Amino acid sequence: MSTGADISVLGVAGSPRLKATHYAVNEALEYAAAKHGVAVDYFSLHGKDIGFCRHCDHCVRKRQGCIIDDDMGDLYPKLLAADAWILATPVYQGQVSGQLKAAMDRCRALVAADAHAFRDKVGAGLCVGGDRNGGQEPALLSLLGFFVINEMVPVGGGSFGANLGAALWSQDRGAAGVKADAEGLAASHRVVDRLVRMARLLRRARSVENAE
Numbered sequence: 001m002s003t004g005a006d007i008s009v010l011g012v013a014g015s016p017r018l019k020a021t022h023y024a025v026n027e028a029l030e031y032a033a034a035k036h037g038v039a040v041d042y043f044s045l046h047g048k049d050i051g052f053c054r055h056c057d058h059c060v061r062k063r064q065g066c067i068i069d070d071d072m073g074d075l076y077p078k079l080l081a082a083d084a085w086i087l088a089t090p091v092y093q094g095q096v097s098g099q100l101k102a103a104m105d106r107c108r109a110l111v112a113a114d115a116h117a118f119r120d121k122v123g124a125g126l127c128v129g130g131d132r133n134g135g136q137e138p139a140l141l142s143l144l145g146f147f148v149i150n151e152m153v154p155v156g157g158g159s160f161g162a163n164l165g166a167a168l169w170s171q172d173r174g175a176a177g178v179k180a181d182a183e184g185l186a187a188s189h190r191v192v193d194r195l196v197r198m199a200r201l202l203r204r205a206r207s208v209e210n211a212e
């Protein structure tokens, strides 16, 4: 993670490949750093060993995190450190990828240890479909629900283009398809603008709260 900035934004790409979603998240992070001067961090699920939650309830009983020893161990500290997250996914069957869903489910272990682990972090979704209307919005709604459940502050990018978050269209052509989707990239930038604004407002609010 780069340092010296007031806000940090983590992008998580929930594709098993380094293609459309990987490109779209890094493009959003580069925009966030260049336009807003925030620190950025990135994590791809490509090549990662992240198992399903087994509902063993070890995390609930012991409140010491997850018993499964895999690559979630690298993602947990990044999730905790960042002020704001962009959770990004390819659209699979009109929903988030199984890879990203597994990581989302595994977040239960952190919240079991500390109910407010993610409180007041800002969350936005970025979904890349092979079709223009391939289910990006249902997938975005899943991500927004996840943020709400975990005491985060969900944001989209505003009406007239980025309503529920960033919906991108790869035409099943990987990064080249995303690069050609000017409308999707504009929506992604609007989502970043809103994400950073909200993270900064919350940072100021926290400093007022801490001073009281």
Ligand SMILES: Cc1cc2nc3c(=O)[nH]c(=O)nc-3n(C[C@H](O)[C@H](O)[C@H](O)COP(=O)(O)O)c2cc1C
Residues within 6 Å of the ligand: 015, 016, 017, 018, 019, 020, 021, 022, 090, 091, 092, 093, 094, 095, 128, 129, 130, 131, 132, 133, 134, 135, 170, 171, 172, 173, 174, 175
């Ligand atoms: C299992 C699977 C299911 C998919 N389901 C959808 C879908 O419902 N809607 C859609 O628009 N694209 C669907 N796609 C296409 C991908 O979302 C699309 O190619 C995306 O850009 C892939 O992102 P990536 O290059 O980052 O892996 C599916 C692809 C796979 C492998």
